[in-house]
Amino acid sequence: MELRHLRYFVAVADAGSLTVAAEQKLHTSQPSLSRQIRDLEQEVGVPLMNRSAQGIALTAAGKAFLEHARMALLQAEAAKEAALRAAQPPQPAFALGFLSGAEIDLLPEVERVLRGAFPGIDIRLSSDYSPSLAKALMRRKLDAAFIRPEEHMEDLACRRVRTDPLVFVFPRDHRLASRTHVAPEEVAEETFYLPSKSAPAVRRIVLEYFNRAGIDLKPDREVHNVVHAISMIASTRGVMMLPAYTKRYLPETITTRPVQGEAPVIDLVVAYHKANKSPILKLLLSEVGKLASSP
Secondary structure (H helix, E strand, O other): OOHHHHHHHHHHHHHOOHHHHHHHHHOOOHHHHHHHHHHHHHHHOOOOEEEEOOEEEEOHHHHHHHHHHHHHHHHHHHHHHHHHHHHOOOOOEEEEEEEOOOHHHHHHHHHHHHHHHOOOOEEEEEEEOHHHHHHHHHOOOOOEEEEOOOOOOOOEEEEEEEEEEEEEEEEOOOHHHHOOOEOHHHHOOOOEEEEOOOOHHHHHHHHHHHHHOOOOOOOOEEEOOHHHHHHHHHHHOOEEEEEHHHHHHOOOOEEEEOEOOOOOEEEEEEEEEOOOOOHHHHHHHHOHHHHOOOO
């Protein structure tokens, strides 16, 4: 069994179609891809997917195989990265990721801590969605990242930096702006925007909050980041729930109000691979308590 078989299988499973996977993900012909999948199934010994005119559907065996195939590809990528790092001359370098926007408050203090102990350190920065940063940590492409607690972080460890309450966000002249606090039922009939799956942790907490309140939330659209949220709220007079720290990025035309009663909250953590024994990482973790700031 070769890694290319695993890559092909994962691509087809994600696309839900041999044709789409061949043309858009793998840039190969559909007949060639079909042969590769058949070869893989023959080697495994059981069918991994059912084909139909509507696309493909994984069998029970295929679903079990998919999880291990993903992990094998991650481990192969990690092995490659480890070899490349080992081939480089030793130098004080630290690859650090930030959930987009979090670096505004945290980076100055992080740099002060790291450069104070390692004056010549090369801090390599990344800013991205939290799930993407978690994957980069899994692949050992990052030493540490400030992210949300994500699912499937078995190889990662994390320490809490701070806890952010969620607030309601809407135009400054919205009818809810006259409230000191906003109850969930007050937005039930409003145009409501939900964080997309690119921010699964915030999305999950918002949905759970309305579910506990007994409200069947029917979002009008999903937004991918704070900039997209600002654009949609300003242009359509919609309402969202966002972590409170984001209010410092909002224009004057948009305001926030706290939640009436117990507010939903979300943690910001610094995550790292459990196998990472870097002394730079050790220093950063020892200073986590000093990095927290109130939104």
